[in-house]
Amino acid sequence: MKIALVGYGKMGKIIDEISQNRGHNVVARLRETPTSENLNVADVAIEFSNPEAAFENIKICLENHIPVICGTTGWLDKKPEIEKLALENNISFLYGSNFSLGVNLFFALNENLAKLMSKTNEYSVQLEEIHHIHKKDAPSGTAISIAEGIIENSKYEAWKLDETKDKELGIFAIRENEVPGTHSVFYRSEVDEIEIKHTAYNRNGFALGAVIAAEWIVDKKGIFSMKDVLGL
């Protein structure tokens, strides 16, 4: 498979190594917005850049008929526009706030737990995410996905950073040293607390998941998520 890496920072470099180890040909390593020429007729683009660049990068890949796996967070207000463009051009698109297997299991676990908790009406929920000091967006894309999963299955109607009122689900974002990504969900009642926590030891799980998603998408058509890739 010919892969274009759009964004070649911490994630792009690990994805490069994993892609080559899995027998793929990395045909572009870009640190700027792509052009038709420097995409080098890739079979798929893996986009990990930054919140300001993602929309334009994905748009250019789709206009050049290249399916896109996007892991960049912090640009989601424009995701419906991208999905519309992908459908119009009949080119596949997959966004994942977190490509690791562990976090995708964690999403499912919290959706189920929220459903169970909502039967009792005794528990309130709060999220905490901890990331490295270089991170540009807050809350993390992963925390937003966890919150959305809980909201779909509980009394909560929206998420909000920091302190909340009524039916808002609070997310606390902490920036600390070089932490790769830690997410905790607290279910609290008057008498006890259940805490579920996912800790990434490094970025390898994110990168491997993105390459697996790229391998999966090449013969598919449509808009997908990691749930489709992992069959969850």
Ligand SMILES: NC(=O)C1=CN([C@@H]2O[C@H](COP(=O)(O)OP(=O)(O)OC[C@H]3O[C@@H](n4cnc5c(N)ncnc54)[C@H](OP(=O)(O)O)[C@@H]3O)[C@@H](O)[C@H]2O)C=CC1
């Ligand atoms: N979904 C997931 O599983 C994960 C998502 N992420 C997300 O992925 C994104 C990237 O993370 P990370 O690799 O750590 O970030 P880095 O800052 O390490 O890398 C970003 C890269 O993008 C490059 N870049 C800057 N502008 C553009 C542009 N216009 N077009 C293409 N590339 C550009 C930068 O180049 P230069 O250095 O020259 O500025 C750099 O190489 C973030 O949004 C992060 O939140 C991170 C980990 C996992």
Ligand SMILES: O=C(O)C1=N[C@H](C(=O)O)C[C@H](O)C1
């Ligand atoms: O910026 C990061 O580093 C990460 N970003 C993603 C997010 O915003 O959820 C995924 C992971 O937690 C690392």
